[in-house]
Amino acid sequence: MNVRTIFRDGLWDNNAVFAQMLALCPTMAVTTSGTNGLGMGLATTAVLVASNVLVALIRNLVSPQVRIPVFVVLIATLVTLVDLMLNAWLHELYKVLGLFIALIVVNCAILGRAEAFASKSPVMDSALDGIAMGLGLTFALTLIGLLRELLGSGTLFAQASLLLGPQFSFLETTVVPNYGGVLLMILPPGGFLVLGFLLALKRRLDVRLEERKRRPAGADFSPQEA
Amino acid sequence: MSTLALFRDKLAYQGISLGVVAMLASSALVFGNRLTHEAIAQAEARDLANSLAQVLPEGSSDGDAGDLLSDTKKVGAGETAVTVHRARKAGAVTGAVFRMTERGYAGDIVVLMGVDADGRLLGVRVVKHAETPGLGDKIEAAKAKWIFGFDGKSLGDPPPGRWAVKKDGGDFDQFAGATITPRAVVKAVKRGLEFYAAHREEILR
Numbered sequence: 001m002n003v004r005t006i007f008r009d010g011l012w013d014n015n016a017v018f019a020q021m022l023a024l025c026p027t028m029a030v031t032t033s034g035t036n037g038l039g040m041g042l043a044t045t046a047v048l049v050a051s052n053v054l055v056a057l058i059r060n061l062v063s064p065q066v067r068i069p070v071f072v073v074l075i076a077t078l079v080t081l082v083d084l085m086l087n088a089w090l091h092e093l094y095k096v097l098g099l100f101i102a103l104i105v106v107n108c109a110i111l112g113r114a115e116a117f118a119s120k121s122p123v124m125d126s127a128l129d130g131i132a133m134g135l136g137l138t139f140a141l142t143l144i145g146l147l148r149e150l151l152g153s154g155t156l157f158a159q160a161s162l163l164l165g166p167q168f169s170f171l172e173t174t175v176v177p178n179y180g181g182v183l184l185m186i187l188p189p190g191g192f193l194v195l196g197f198l199l200a201l202k203r204r205l206d207v208r209l210e211e212r213k214r215r216p217a218g219a220d221f222s223p224q225e226a
Numbered sequence: 227m228s229t230l231a232l233f234r235d236k237l238a239y240q241g242i243s244l245g246v247v248a249m250l251a252s253s254a255l256v257f258g259n260r261l262t263h264e265a266i267a268q269a270e271a272r273d274l275a276n277s278l279a280q281v282l283p284e285g286s287s288d289g290d291a292g293d294l295l296s297d298t299k300k301v302g303a304g305e306t307a308v309t310v311h312r313a314r315k316a317g318a319v320t321g322a323v324f325r326m327t328e329r330g331y332a333g334d335i336v337v338l339m340g341v342d343a344d345g346r347l348l349g350v351r352v353v354k355h356a357e358t359p360g361l362g363d364k365i366e367a368a369k370a371k372w373i374f375g376f377d378g379k380s381l382g383d384p385p386p387g388r389w390a391v392k393k394d395g396g397d398f399d400q401f402a403g404a405t406i407t408p409r410a411v412v413k414a415v416k417r418g419l420e421f422y423a424a425h426r427e428e429i430l431r
Binding site: 061073076095 | 239
């Protein structure tokens with residue numbers, strides 16, 4: 001499989017949240033701000049790449065009958081290790097994300113990729129797939145987080161310097177000062193609302209793109225429009 | 227490859243491979259725990275020292291934050307025992323810091339409070355809660371000034387009957403749309419002061 005397809009799949013066509021509708025549990029829980037979404041996305045990407053590589057390495061050794069328990073044990077171990085390492089060496093970030101790291105275990109996207117891709121593909125492809133899917137997930141979580149944060153608290157990337165270090169404090173913007181905030185957007189229903197609208201938007205874009213592809217070049221402007 | 231495929235279908239192979247994976251996973255966890263154990267303990271001690279420093283005014287102890295962490299005493303018996311951190315100046319206890327837990331609107335609210343030797347509040351901070359963002363989270367020092375309203379208060383000031391939110395005839399403000407949360411915090415602080423009064427001798431010793 002070529003790199004282009006893998007990345008196109010992960011980022012858009014087969015995006016973990018917007019197309020496969022996996023990983024919805026952490027999506028709803030953490031996307032109350034852009035920073036949280038970004039942090040969760042990056043942590044998940046790390047786990048996803050590692051689990052994809054490991055699963056691809058042992059894919060011929062594991063018999064199909066016991067593959068699911070083997071993958072589950074692998075993923076749970078990786079998540080626990082990430083949890084320990086974040087707690088030890090990135091403690092400030094851990095205090096923000098700590099609760100959600102454990103949620104990565106139940107993130108269906110990771111087991112889903114192990115099952116659907118890494119268990120049938122060579123190591124290199126699986127690593128790339130992990131990166132592409134992870135970035136797609138990060139993109140989705142950050143976008144949902146930013147929209148909810150903007151509507152709910154009137155800021156963008158609040159506390160980004162906690163996550164990325166002080167040199168990234170320029171990301172923190174207050175769009176509307178002294179904004180009362182739509183509390184609903186921060187609460188769980190806001191997550192469903194934003195996700196729903198984004199899904200509808202993606203559908204529409206996909207339909208548009210499909211139509212444009214089917215129509216021959218040059219026929220974009222019909223006489224009626226002119 | 228073909229011999230491997232033959233083996234793979236045997237029941238024993240499946241059992242053994244599961245066992246091997248579980249063993250490798252647990253040894254990886256043991257190794258990870260060994261590697262991070264110390265750094266995690268340090269980070270947590272630093273967190274605790276930081277929050278202790280928030281509820282005690284500067285100069286209330288002549289040691290550094292480390293002494294505050296080690297000079298502790300368990301007060302009370304069994305399940306309800308409270309760990310009290312003590313700040314000392316020239317040997318005498320000048321302040322005590324301890325935690326109190328009270329049920330809020332959504333789960334437990336953990337309050338860290340500093341009290342001077344006479345039982346006056348030096349500072350109060352909410353260190354853990356799961357209250358509604360935007361409504362109940364005004365109890366955080368970072369979100370609102372409300373929590374500083376406890377500074378300098380004691381069991382006699384305001385009198386015991388007025389240790390409640392205004393809605394219940396007390397002295398402390400509630401928030402628009404959230405009464406349960408501040409009520410729980412006031413209750414926790416009052417209970418903490420009563421605890422201190424009951425065990426004062428033991429804590430100061």
